[in-house]
Amino acid sequence: MEREHNDRIVALVTGANKGIGRAAAERLAVLGMTVLIGARDGRRGEEAAAAVRAAGGDAHAIALDVTDRDSVLAAAKRIEAEFGRLDVLINNAGITGSGQTSPMDATDQIPSTVDLDMVRAVFETNVFGVIAVTNAMLPLLRRSPAARVVNVSSHAASLTLTGDPDGPFAALLPSAAYSPSKSALSALTIQYANELRKDRILVNAVAPGFVDTDSNNHTGHLTPAEGAAGLVRLATLGPDGPTGGFFSEDGPLPW
Template sequence: MTERTIALVTGANKGIGYEIAAGLGALGWSVGVGARDEERRKAAVERLCAAGVDAFGVPLDVTDDASATAAARLIEEQTGRLDVLVNNAAIAGDMPQEPTRVDPVTIRTVMETNVIGVIRVTNAMMPLLRRSGSPRIVNMSSTLGSLTQQSGAAAEQTTGPVSVAYAPSKTFLNAVTLQYARELSGTNILINAGCPGYVATGLNGFSGVRTPEQGAAIAIRLATLPDDGPTGAFFDDAGVVPW
């Protein structure tokens, strides 16, 4: 009998994270719903289970060391390992974010969740991932974090406001993804960054043009890469995104 694949999705109580959990669950996987809000986490788990997904709640505040450690302990007790980690939790941060007007506290707050939170959770889960036969890490990024697309002629096609907190947090996350890939080179752990596109979520006041289900597709694709798949790369639905 084939072992069921175990995944953890952070920020999975709503939006893209919820749809990633639903999509992975539809594959027959067991999915941990990582979220800090207890009521929303329980509601998401109940909704997923009602849809036939093997879902379980994982209390998780990505900005808190003790919370990440406790989450890893819970998964170890329940499953003994982790096959896939999707780092989806993120915040946009307060406005304004023009460099000349931003409150530095906004930048620190965004980086704490969008970058340091990813490192914190990834490192907490790493011992469990190393027990997997085909571990995968997916970091949910954004093309707004692409320096190539934010500069030169490409910048004329860039959507979104000037942002010195959110967009650079995704650039930083991309760089972090590359450094993990370098360290993990030669192991069976594949780590990549994925852009969901401009999705209508609470992050942007539901102004996006894509559905959360559409946004989840890239994460599901990267979570299910074959053993000879890419690592240390940045993708959206169309293919490779330039750093």
């Protein structure tokens, strides 16, 4: 995915003003891409973009709330007007539903007592928001000769891992919101990959691992840069790269 300097690869990262999304944006900028930093908070988006530019990268803030249809359409319209196409889309924006508590340790996500409003809110961002953004950006992605879509998921999306009573998730509380939303994202990833294979658009899901972020009250053991490595790898796949897969930095993950 190399182009002349005056024809940079254009990458949009949603939820990119902090955490894994910001780390991915910073790395893509180092690789020479024009990075569009999607953020609900315009001020924070501008601050993140300015920091990337100060480090020598080409970055622009894009106001983008994945749960707001008008915001999504306005972002797509702006990208078309200013850049003409999109080469990389990283659907990173997501919520746990439980504030700064890991959703797999959160008592408010236990299936038998969960608040349906929480489930709806989590799916609105983690599933419906991905559909909204991906569909709005598809006309721009189709203009790219080598488009890549990366959906940021979690090990908790794996039915194989979470369904094993003796497995690594056995000691964690069941989740009726976050984990199922990421499992639904896995299903979406496969279906988009199947549809877009003929367009040579590669679509994959990635689990960054347990990363030190606001979403787990900074209890993760990986740095945001370490967590972002998998996102960047899938965003820069060559033409023979996989599509419709689910990966961690250690390789393929079971569905």
